[in-house]
Amino acid sequence: MTYRADVLIIGAGASGGVAARHLAEHGFDVVCLEQGDWPDRSAFPGARPDWELAIRKDWAMSPNVRSRPEDYPVVHDDSDIEPLMYNAVGGSMIIYAGTWPRMLPSDFRVRTMDGVGDDWPIAYSDLVPYYNAIDQQIGVSGLAGDPAYPPHDDYPLPPLPLGAAGRRVAEGHNRLGWHWWPEPNAILSAPYDGRRPCVQRGVCTSGCAEGAKASTDLTHWPKATAAGARLITGARVSRITMDPRGLATGAVWLDRSGVEHHQEADVVILAANAIGTARLLLLSADDRHCPDGLANSSGLVGRRLMMHPFSVVTGWWDDQVEGWQGHFGASITSYQFYETDPDREFVRGAKWALSPVGGPLNHILPMRAGNEVWGPDHHELMGRTFGRGASWAIFGEDLPEEPNRVDLDPERTDSHGIPAPRVSYRISDHSRRLMAFQEARAEESLRASGCRETAVASMIPYSGWHLMGTARMGNDSASSVVNTRQQAHDVPNLYIADASVFVTSSGVNPTCTITALALRTADLLVQHRSEQKVPA
Amino acid sequence: MTTPTSPAPTADIDIHRLTALADVMLPAAHGMPAVSDVKAVESYLPQVLGWRKDLHQPLVRAVDALDPSLFTIDRLSALHEEDEDAYVALTTAVAACYYLSPVVRELIGYPGQAAKTYDPFAYTEWVAEGLLDPVVDRGPIWREVPG
Ligand SMILES: Cc1cc2nc3c(=O)[nH]c(=O)nc-3n(C[C@H](O)[C@H](O)[C@H](O)COP(=O)(O)OP(=O)(O)OC[C@H]3O[C@@H](n4cnc5c(N)ncnc54)[C@H](O)[C@@H]3O)c2cc1C
Ligand code: SF4
Numbered sequence: 001m002t003y004r005a006d007v008l009i010i011g012a013g014a015s016g017g018v019a020a021r022h023l024a025e026h027g028f029d030v031v032c033l034e035q036g037d038w039p040d041r042s043a044f045p046g047a048r049p050d051w052e053l054a055i056r057k058d059w060a061m062s063p064n065v066r067s068r069p070e071d072y073p074v075v076h077d078d079s080d081i082e083p084l085m086y087n088a089v090g091g092s093m094i095i096y097a098g099t100w101p102r103m104l105p106s107d108f109r110v111r112t113m114d115g116v117g118d119d120w121p122i123a124y125s126d127l128v129p130y131y132n133a134i135d136q137q138i139g140v141s142g143l144a145g146d147p148a149y150p151p152h153d154d155y156p157l158p159p160l161p162l163g164a165a166g167r168r169v170a171e172g173h174n175r176l177g178w179h180w181w182p183e184p185n186a187i188l189s190a191p192y193d194g195r196r197p198c199v200q201r202g203v204c205t206s207g208c209a210e211g212a213k214a215s216t217d218l219t220h221w222p223k224a225t226a227a228g229a230r231l232i233t234g235a236r237v238s239r240i241t242m243d244p245r246g247l248a249t250g251a252v253w254l255d256r257s258g259v260e261h262h263q264e265a266d267v268v269i270l271a272a273n274a275i276g277t278a279r280l281l282l283l284s285a286d287d288r289h290c291p292d293g294l295a296n297s298s299g300l301v302g303r304r305l306m307m308h309p310f311s312v313v314t315g316w317w318d319d320q321v322e323g324w325q326g327h328f329g330a331s332i333t334s335y336q337f338y339e340t341d342p343d344r345e346f347v348r349g350a351k352w353a354l355s356p357v358g359g360p361l362n363h364i365l366p367m368r369a370g371n372e373v374w375g376p377d378h379h380e381l382m383g384r385t386f387g388r389g390a391s392w393a394i395f396g397e398d399l400p401e402e403p404n405r406v407d408l409d410p411e412r413t414d415s416h417g418i419p420a421p422r423v424s425y426r427i428s429d430h431s432r433r434l435m436a437f438q439e440a441r442a443e444e445s446l447r448a449s450g451c452r453e454t455a456v457a458s459m460i461p462y463s464g465w466h467l468m469g470t471a472r473m474g475n476d477s478a479s480s481v482v483n484t485r486q487q488a489h490d491v492p493n494l495y496i497a498d499a500s501v502f503v504t505s506s507g508v509n510p511t512c513t514i515t516a517l518a519l520r521t522a523d524l525l526v527q528h529r530s531e532q533k534v535p536a
Numbered sequence: 537m538t539t540p541t542s543p544a545p546t547a548d549i550d551i552h553r554l555t556a557l558a559d560v561m562l563p564a565a566h567g568m569p570a571v572s573d574v575k576a577v578e579s580y581l582p583q584v585l586g587w588r589k590d591l592h593q594p595l596v597r598a599v600d601a602l603d604p605s606l607f608t609i610d611r612l613s614a615l616h617e618e619d620e621d622a623y624v625a626l627t628t629a630v631a632a633c634y635y636l637s638p639v640v641r642e643l644i645g646y647p648g649q650a651a652k653t654y655d656p657f658a659y660t661e662w663v664a665e666g667l668l669d670p671v672v673d674r675g676p677i678w679r680e681v682p683g
Binding site for chain 1: 635
């Protein structure tokens, strides 16, 4: 039997978890539908001998490679970047790296300051209280005072270890006069909120069995359910339902055996990530009210997908730095080439994050930088590089372009027969210039840090971990999908909590901002609850 | 999902033939043993294929397609062009078996992804030492926004 909830949230990942906890703690009756399961930490492969085999198949970052029943295929034949994600309670945070930077003030004003993209209708200052609150909820380890940012509250925990490589590159940047700072990470450096600290195993992107890396299954869902939220797993939503007045009434979902259910609610919040949310809005098209998709009078649903072109520049020292070890988020970061410099052939910039390079298989069968070498030279290469390297992971700001988009594939479906999303995406010439510049500087950085050898893996396709922009925020309903409260212009009781609403991508990892926005959306919903339109 | 699994039967794979191929890919050189020296294939292949069942059939194809007496690294590259899945299965299985060997791990200094303890307040030492001072002394690098 179904009942009507105050709020239905679709997706129990980063944004869904944050919104659910806040709403439930403020007295809302919340139901969440999540297609995946609760993660079983005892099944995470990081401490097992088959770890490097598992991350190439059952624990791959790509839903298409994992191909579990809860994964939906993402068609990406026409995309320069393959979208990556994880479907479970905790969402893609289960396999994310945990790097936790805020966006910068200029990120919200790229049109005004640099003449590209669009300005956000909100400012950095609007998010500061939510950034501060979310850092506490998540348990962020970091060091305040980074001159790349306006001053802000200190992090709740001390920074994670620099490691031998981090220390060397920090010294290298001091020699160059370049910025570096310990990276803030959503990874515990000390016990916090009943969770244990990081043990530096370096397997973060296949799940943190220690529970040191924050994901909402640990940080938010237990508190949300304690406050009364109901989380239904194995529940795949196929469409949002509407009443004749143009209000959302809930969603149709299928359980694991394919039986259809309807969940009614006063308010629906989409939190299915920038591909899953666009897919659901397009699946919810109806011939009479919204033939092109729900909330899509602007025609922008699915468009302006941004994924951050991503390059890896690896350097190798003459001696061991235990390059397989250490949290995968990042030890140090650099914003030296983040802000626009008018002397360059591009505007905007990129953030760099220094990461470990993985175990032996990652050297021989590289998913990032490096080549496969067989025969006697294999051993020479391993002797020269194994355990001696570190990588700058470079995230370039990706400017929004309407042809980069998500739509529905006419043929492929998920395991329930629901049309799969199809991604069309091209890395622009502007991004290529931006990334080429950053790659060359990163090689200089590593050489100045004492590396004997460097290699660039430029704009690698297997890197679509940051999904943004497919239902942008704006004041004008003709040129945006949601308003500044992340409420659909066309459907006043439909909200979007995830990174679909991003106007531009910034050059930083998005989840700190996604969760701050989700908290703000939930908070504004609480504040405006008396005026919220709901179905009869 | 991958969970600790029992070894897979490998009766349909000619282990000697695969070992001969693997010895071309990873021969004794630069102080490292060949695959056969550490018995990597016979010791670990059943476990590797137990973990990665998806590699089994393409590996059978690779072993059938390659003649050990004529096998070279160029022939391996040609396999990549002809049958990518077979190539991936062969390289993955051979590398996984080899680097599971404790002898090989010892030689390359790899203990696996080990847990470590550390002092979370050790950062105060490098802060006191002045490692960040040049960064701080250069002042803010973020841009003020208008309005
Ligand atoms: C390998 C990897 C590394 C990353 N590293 C970082 C990092 O270091 N720092 C950072 O900031 N970000 C990182 N990210 C990105 C980060 O994980 C995402 O930005 C974040 O999880 C997005 O939050 P979300 O709520 O939008 O979506 P998700 O966390 O992806 O959650 C969406 C949820 O919705 C569910 N869902 C979707 N469709 C349906 C449906 N139809 N019915 C029911 N449920 C549905 C999904 O199952 C999923 O659980 C990384 C991502 C990956 C894949
Ligand atoms: S390195 Fe730390 S955060 Fe990463 S998986 Fe290990 S314990 Fe978790």
